[in-house]
Amino acid sequence: MQTIRFWTPCEGHVDRRRKWQFPSIIMTMGLLAAPSYALAAVKCPSVGKPVVSLELGSRYESNDKSRSDIDENADxxxxxxxxxxxxxxxxxxNLSDQSPKASTRDETNRCLYRALSSWADAGALSDLGTLNAKLAISPRVAGMAISYHDAKAVTPPDDExxxxxxxxxxxxxxxxxxxFDEDAPKMASRNNLRAWAGLAVGQIGVATDNDQLSSWGAKTNEMVICSADDDGGLPLEMKRGDKALHYQLHAVGPLVVNAALLNAKFNDSFSVCQGKLDRIVDFTLSALQKPELAAAKAGTEQTFSTxxxxxxxFQIAWLEPYLKFRQSEKATRLAERYRPLSNSNLGGNLTSQYSAKSKK
Structure with a gap:
């Protein structure tokens, strides 16, 4: 079943072509207010109605134990x-991708805070009605937290x-x-889904100065990193049939970005388990060149080969933060081939963000 419920005191939507449309009026504290984009020189885009309730079914064939065979209709x-x-x-x-030195950065950040506070006021994502909804939401929450933290570092929001x-x-x-500590299925509590939860929770902790959450994010990263075999393969991802390399790649993103963003608070984030994250990255990059390396562990030919x-x-946007902390010819060559590298769940255009950071 797929059910979503929206909070609707404020209309405005995104059309099928993904062009922004703007609301004609906004309800604020029960009063009619001028359009939000009239409050600043930058026109704040409508971000759609907050999604309060979410129910999702599975993407996979019901009889597939490896959870690698996609049911196209369900997907x-x-x-x-x-x-x-x-x-x-x-x-x-898109709002947080603005350069910190851009003349409109303060105003785009205010747009971002309006967007976040509108979903916060509605209690968005407070009712996740199915297991699959709870498993799917971490990457999206991670993107929200990273965008908020990036904006806050430049233009603080008002107190309210x-x-x-x-x-x-x-x-x-x-x-x-x-x-993920108490209710997630055994495999999900330790695989790429847990890595994404670690990124989401860890970055919420960093963005809101909550040590409990940032520490949980760091410990989760360490747990998943330490699960890798000596080659750098993640065993739970290598069980995913012909999508083993796909899911290895899906896990590396949050592991690397979390390590990079937590490094200022936990300065050993790249060195846990004798630097196994570097082996994970190296194996992943090597397997992208030679998918048979993953096939040998998974026992079947990989989707990148077939x-x-x-x-x-977007699958390798994490290369930018990795290269900020590590030197790797493989990573550099791949990044140069595919740039610009962007993934909204990892914070947006990481090529431009890390290029700007390297110039500071």
Missing amino acids: AAVDKALKPIDVYVRSLA QKKAIETWLQSLGVKLMTF GKEKLEP
Whole structure:
């Protein structure tokens, strides 16, 4: 079943061509107010109605124990249900992608805070009605937290927005932490899904100065990193049939970005388990060149070999933060081939962000 419920005191939507449309009026404290984009020189885009309730079925064939055989109809239904949230996260990333020195950065950050506070005030994502909804939400929450933290570092929100946004983000972080510690299926509690939860919770902790959440994110990263074999393969991802390399790649993103963003607070984030993260990255990059390396562990030919899958830039956006902390000819060559590298769940255009950081 795929069900979403929206909060609707404020209309405005995104059309099928993903062009921003703007609301004619906004309800604020029960009063009619001028359009939000009239408050600043920058026109704030509508980010859609907050999604309060979400129910998702599985993407996979019901008899597939490896959870690698996609049911095309179910997959499309899940994508459709998640689309309003994905559009929202992309809009936040687009706003936070502005250069810190851009003349409009303060105003775009204020747009971002309006977008976040509108979903916070609605209690967005507070009702996740199915197991699959709880498993799917971590990457989106991670993107929200990273965008907020990036904006906050340049232009602080006002006190009312700060309280609303951070209370909401922390509530999501606590729910994710509790779910993955207590209720998530055994495999999900330790595989790429746990890595994404670690990124989401860890970055909420960093963005809101919550040590409990940031520490949980760091410990989760360490747990998943330490699970890798001596070659750098992640055993739970290598059980995923012909998508083993796909899911290894899906896990590396949050592991690397979390290590990079937590490094200022936990300065050993890249060295846990005798530097196994470097082995994970090296194995992943080597397997992208020679998928048979993953096939040997998975026991079957990989989608990158059979033509079912083609590497996309968003899948390797994590190379930019990795290269900020590590030197790797393999990583450099791959990044140069696919740039610009962007992934809204990892914070947006990481090529431009890390290029700007390297110039500071």
